Amino acid sequence: MLGAFTKNKSLTQTDQEGAAENSLGQNIQASNQYQDSLNVIIAPWYTDNPYQQKLSDQLTQKGHKVTGVSCSTSSLLKTVKSNQTDVLHLHWLHHFFLEEESGFRAALKLCLFIVQLLILRFSQVNIIWTIHNLKNHQNKYLLLDNIASFLVAHIAHKLIVHSETAKAEVAQRFYFKNQQCIYVLPHPNYIDSYPNTATLQEARQTLNLPESGLVLLFLGTIHPYKGVADLLQAFKRLDSTNTYLVIAGKPKDQELANQLTTAAVNDAHIRYLPGFIPDNQLQIYMNAANVVVFPYREFLTSGAVILAMSFGKTCIAPRRGHIGEVLDDLGAFLYDPDSPDGLRQALHASMQASDQLSKMGQHNYQIVSHWTWDTIAEKTLAAYR
Numbered sequence: 001m002l003g004a005f006t007k008n009k010s011l012t013q014t015d016q017e018g019a020a021e022n023s024l025g026q027n028i029q030a031s032n033q034y035q036d037s038l039n040v041i042i043a044p045w046y047t048d049n050p051y052q053q054k055l056s057d058q059l060t061q062k063g064h065k066v067t068g069v070s071c072s073t074s075s076l077l078k079t080v081k082s083n084q085t086d087v088l089h090l091h092w093l094h095h096f097f098l099e100e101e102s103g104f105r106a107a108l109k110l111c112l113f114i115v116q117l118l119i120l121r122f123s124q125v126n127i128i129w130t131i132h133n134l135k136n137h138q139n140k141y142l143l144l145d146n147i148a149s150f151l152v153a154h155i156a157h158k159l160i161v162h163s164e165t166a167k168a169e170v171a172q173r174f175y176f177k178n179q180q181c182i183y184v185l186p187h188p189n190y191i192d193s194y195p196n197t198a199t200l201q202e203a204r205q206t207l208n209l210p211e212s213g214l215v216l217l218f219l220g221t222i223h224p225y226k227g228v229a230d231l232l233q234a235f236k237r238l239d240s241t242n243t244y245l246v247i248a249g250k251p252k253d254q255e256l257a258n259q260l261t262t263a264a265v266n267d268a269h270i271r272y273l274p275g276f277i278p279d280n281q282l283q284i285y286m287n288a289a290n291v292v293v294f295p296y297r298e299f300l301t302s303g304a305v306i307l308a309m310s311f312g313k314t315c316i317a318p319r320r321g322h323i324g325e326v327l328d329d330l331g332a333f334l335y336d337p338d339s340p341d342g343l344r345q346a347l348h349a350s351m352q353a354s355d356q357l358s359k360m361g362q363h364n365y366q367i368v369s370h371w372t373w374d375t376i377a378e379k380t381l382a383a384y385r
Contacts, residue, residue, distance in 0.1 A: 037063050038384060040087040041080055044070045044095035050193045051303065052091065058377035073097060073109045077116040080125060087384045088120060090129040090156070093148055094136045106141050110148050117155050128383055129153065130160040131170055134300050137223050138252070150174055158383045162187040162301045163322035169300065183383045187301060187326070188376040189368040190310040196283045203288035207271065213242040214354055216316075216347065217289035219277070220304050222251040222260075227295035227343075229256060232263055234295070234344040235270070243351055248273040248285050286311040290357045291333075291350050294323065295343055312365035314357045316346045331364035 040059060042052055045068030056066040071079045073096045080088055097109035121127055129152055135145050153159060153174040159182045161167050171179050204211055216235070222228050228247060235245045251257035251274055264272035277285065286292070292308040294317040301322045308315055309326070317323045318337035327334060333349045335342035350357065 037065070038086045038381075039084055040064055040066045040089055040384070041083060041085045042066060042068045042089045042091065043076070044092060046070070046092075049303070050190065051188075054188065054193065054373045055377060055380065058373045059380070062377060062381070064381075070095065073113050073116075076113065077119060080120055081123075085125055087126045087128060089384075090127065090152065092132060093129075093152060094140075094145070097148060098136055098140055098145065103141055103144070106144055110144055113148070114151050114155070117152065121155055121157075126158075126384060127156045128158050128160060129156040131166070132301055132303075134169065134173060137221075137225065157181065158183055160185055160380070160383055163325045165321045165325060166300050169321075183379070185376050185379045185383075186371040187303060187306045187322075188373045189371050190303075190307045191365075191369060193310070194282050195280050196287070196311065198283045198287045200287055203284045203286075206284050207246065207273070207288050209244060209246070209271070209288055213244060214240075214291070214351055215289045216243065216245045216350070217285055217292045218245075218247045218249070218295070219282075219285050219292065219308075220249045222247070222249045222253070222256060222274075224253050224256055225296070225298050227297045229259065230297070230343055231293055231295040232260065232270070234347055236263075236267070237344050238347055238351070240351055241269075244269050244271065246271045246273065246285065246289065248277060250274065250276050282307075283311075286313060289313060290354070291316055293347070294318070296323070297337070299323070306368060306371075309364040309368040312361040314350065314360040315364065316343075316350060318342075326367070327364070328367075331360045331367065 042056060045052060047053070052068060056068060059066045067083060069079055076096070096113040097106050100106040100109060117127060131153075134149065135142060150173075153170070153176075159170060161170055161182060161184055164184055167179065167182050167184050170176070170182060176182065198206075201211055204215070209215060218226075218228060218231055220226070231245070231247075247260055247270070251260070257274060260272040260274075264270045286308070290313075292313045292315050294302065294305055294308075294315060296302070296318060299321060305315060305317060305323055305326060309331070315327055315332040317327060317332055317334060319334035320337055324334065333346040335346040339345075353360075
């Protein structure tokens with residue numbers, strides 16, 4: 001009896017000790033979970049591109065607090081400190097100094113921006129910079145822009161790029177011998193980010209395009225560096241009566257805009273549709289097109305290519321850099337950008353393979369469908385740590 005009593009008592013003590021250990025373990029786990037939850041600021045915050053919102057949503061679903069801010073340069077330090085921020089995730093730097101009309105004022109803002117970043121770094125705030133471009137699209141204050149990029153690249157704890165070639169370019173530009181701080185994350189897709197219900201017939205009727213025929217599309221802000229003038233000249237050299245070129249987007253160069261207007265007036269096969277394109281209208285242009293053309297002269301990463309792939313479109317683009325990594329010959333007509341006739345030959349090749357374009361577009365869709373926001377958020381968190 002005594003033995004039985006002692007045995008039962010021993011079991012009771014063991015159960016109690018086990019319960020205590022389990023409780024302690026749960027508390028430690030809860031504590032670790034709380035400590036692992038990060039307070040993130042994304043800056044500057046733009047609402048006209050789903051990139052930041054999609055990333056923020058995924059990070060929030062994983063238990064992290066994400067705040068998008070577009071504060072002034074002078075209030076950056078205060079904003080980050082008041083939010084008890086663990087991670088400052090920078091994107092486009094020009095917001096903090098390049099929007100000044102005076103070069104002198106831009107330089108002063110840059111100094112203020114860099115000083116604040118240094119203070120934040122020494123305050124144990126993890127600074128991350130996703131590098132979308134190596135310079136601003138307007139080529140404004142390029143010396144200041146280059147200085148800012150170099151300094152931020154070396155102040156930041158981690159850099160994020162969207163291709164191996166971008167990593168190599170960044171390492172070379174900013175003199176990184178050790179590239180371990182540069183993380184390569186695929187650019188996530190835009191599937192289901194925009195409405196996509198319009199049929200080809202509906203889209204072409206909206207744009208006053210014939211239901212039959214090949215439609216080539218350039219879509220997006222019209223900067224000279226995007227090679228739209230090259231596209232226009234290459235298209236004019238094509239011999240086709242059933243191919244149409246649609247150029248749609250907001251022009252950033254008046255001389256180029258005038259050139260496009262004149263071309264559209266003189267050629268019924270060229271449609272120039274200037275102006276900002278709302279999100280709910282993107283599907284009209286994408287679904288009216290057979291092929292989306294990217295005649296870019298310079299780029300680091302192209303979200304526009306990812307967008308076209310997300311709509312299941314065949315692409316024409318230079319075989320270079322990020323574009324050469326995400327597109328292949330099964331889904332695109334890739335050309336040598338150094339060849340004077342490369343773009344025209346790619347346009348002609350798409351005309352000759354008109355019966356394969358749908359299949360090629362689906363190939364692109366299958367590729368980009370693997371680059372989900374959930375996966376990219378996990379990899380971004382790895383950079384945050």
